Amino acid sequence: MRRVTVLLVALVLATTAACTPANETPPDVQVSGDPGSAPELSFPTPYAVPTQRVEVLVPGDGPALEPGQPVLLDFYAESAEDASVIGDTYSSEPRPFVMSAEALGPDLFAALSGQSVGARILxxxxxxxxxxxxxxVYDVLPTRATGEPVTPREGLPTVTLAADGEPTITMPDGDPPSENVVQPLIRGSGPQVQAGQAVTVQYVGATWTDGTVFDSTWTDDKLPATFPIGVGSVPDGWDEGIVEQTVGSQVLLVLPPGQGGEAGLNDQTLVYVVDILAASGGPEGS
Structure with a gap:
């Protein structure tokens, strides 16, 4: 895990080198595979790389990347010397960054500027x-739920979304439910989350009593979080609510006292809105 993280930092730093224009196809380098899955690379070795080169292999068809907003990247890298694999987030989990020259390096930032979610870049x-x-190869992943809206049942908290996808939760009148509630709000088209995978999510949590937000990935840098699911590493209510949901979904969780696992709030009903962005690893390596 640490090796991949350090390598990604090095690759990002390498983008400060001189860069040839985007969309100029590097000779003798071929990339196969669909965006969102690990690519296969083909090139003669050793392959000379005197300066940085960038090519947009697939333009994205999702929301445009915006400066200061989060960008979520999967990447796969091979040594130009001998084609050995030296980095692969597809077998671990994607990496979040702020969309800025400081976080990404000036040339990778320039390559991503004007691109959209779904882009694949060499x-x-x-x-x-x-x-x-x-x-x-870099794949630009969504940083908010995408899919078909689902009409929630009556009597639950209502959720409104800002332009960037950040949820605001409004609590209803009346007493909270006595059992866990799992209510999809957006149903994604990705694979089902399996117990034992690492999920990458955006979420906000609030108390039923007065709607106070006590935790949110949407604040500050708005970077997604990743953690194991279905193996007891998170509160029971999260395991129950996220496992078997589909990637791309947004899920409303209403968790009675003791189910939300928030320190100091064990006596309160907690409400979460969770955007499921990715699911990695797991028993089948999916």
Whole structure:
């Protein structure tokens, strides 16, 4: 895990090198596979990478990337020297960044600027800071739920979304339910989440009593969070609510006292809105 994280930092730093224009196809480098799944790379070795090159392989058809907003990336990288795999988030989990030159490096930021969710980008980076020259592919993943809206049952908290997808929860009058409530609000078209996977999510949590927000990934840098699901690493209400939902979904969880797992709030009913962005690993390696 640490090796992949350090490598990604190195690849991002490598984007400060000189860059050829986007969409200029690097010779002898071929990429196969669909966006969202691990690519297959083909190139002669050793492959000379004197300067950085960037090509947009697939333009995205989702929301446009906006400066200062989160960007979620999967990547796969091979050594240009011998085609050995030196980084792969598809077998672990995607990495979130703020969409800025400071976080991404000026040239990768420039390559992503004007792109949209769903884009696939090829990057050739020269050797830098002790790492070999690399051939890498980046997939731009959603940072909010995408799918078909679902009409919730009556009597539950209502959820409104800001332009960037951040939820606001309004509590109804009356007493909270005595049992866990799992209510999809948006049904994504991705695979079902399996117990034992790592899920990448955006979420906000509020108390039923007065609607006070006590936790949210949407504040500050608005970066998604990743954690294991269905293995007892999160509160029981989260395991019950997220396992078997589909990637891309937004789910409303209403968790009675003791089910939300929030320190200092064990005596309260807690309400979460969770956007499921990705699910990685698991018993079948999906």
């Amino acid at each position: 990057q050739l980076a020269p050797a830098r800071q002790g790492y070999p020259a690399t051939v890498a």
